[in-house]
Amino acid sequence: MNELQRQAYLSSLGIENYMPRWCLPKAPPPVACDWSDVNVNHIVSEGFLSSDSAVESEVGRDGSAFFSKEPAALPSVSPVKISSLLEDVAAPKKPVVSSTPVQPERSKEPVVQPFSLSLWRPTPGFLVIDTRDASLALPTELLLSNLLRVYLGPDWSGGLSEEVLRWPMVENRFVSQTLDDARVELQTWLAVEHELRPITRLWLMGENAVRYFAAENINIDEFRFRSLPLALGGLAGVYLPGLNQLLQQPLLKASLWAAIR
Known part of the structure; x- marks a missing residue:
């Protein structure tokens, strides 16, 4: 998506930093933001980027060092690996056996029949x-x-x-x-x-x-x-x-x- 829109979404969600880990199968390739007509000061004032001086010096006033004009090269993985990853996430966790003795449950108040x-x-x-x-x-x-x-x-x-x-x-x-x-x-x-x-x-x-x-x-x-x-x-x-x-x-x-x- 457009980088400005992406930063706006992340800012609304309260997410300061986000980096995708995988390029999913059949996903469109990422497109870098065109910063030629963008005012970086406006981006900073809107809260999309940090105003820290160290970050600004590293990024540059025009943002050229932060976003490349070329599509970002993200590591790709095969559909098989993604599927196996999802299976691992969805698999039920094995119960953890604690060495601490289980405390006996307190006796509940007896139930009154109608x-x-x-x-x-x-x-x-x-x-x-x-x-x-x-x-x-x-x-x-x-x-x-x-x-x-x-x-x-x-x-x-x-x-x-x-x-x-x-x-x-x-x-x-x-x-x-x-x-x-x-x-x-x-x-x-x-x-x-x-x-x-x-x-x-x-x-x-x-x-x-x-x-x-x-x-x-x-x-x-x-x-x-x-x-x-x-x-x-x-x-x-x-x-x-x-x-x-x-x-x-x-x-x-x-x-x-x-x-x-």
Whole structure:
């Protein structure tokens, strides 16, 4: 290409010096720049050539010593050599065996399998979150209705409508979900829920309904049948056995009544 254009391209790319190593097969021969009508001072001011005095004295003010009027003689190579060179560049590198002992990989946080929670809203401000296990097919809603009928008294209408909260809320098969991921997502959901419909009474029934909402660094087993501090400040819930567990272990109902009273 024209030498001025070539220098402009190299300058734009931030390349100060460039020299081709091979003349590729079927490539046009290089053509020297005709400097007869070129102002070297303009070339220097544009940054194509260095303004260093030593370089200028070696090049000459007219650039005649730097660029020959004859085509530059570049070493040529055969197509076979170029092909072999490209194959060598593209060939995968052999793995380097290090003498340094490999450090064992740190244990990753266990992955939490998808699960779901059952939600009920018996009265305004009253939220019940239960660990859901549809595979057991037990009459959990009927049991909850009986509990609430006694707990809330005759004024309660007795209407219940179950909502199912599935986690993860946005399924992504390519990302492993950990305990921290579940905590962040469910605690964010509870914060939004409390903002939209303020919660004044909260029952957390079963382990899954507790572990993701509880404050960190506490032993949730110590708060069973007691008020449990939650990660969301200003809100507390009562940790109760799950409805499925109450149906399978009826003797737990005595402790449950003592807790909610």
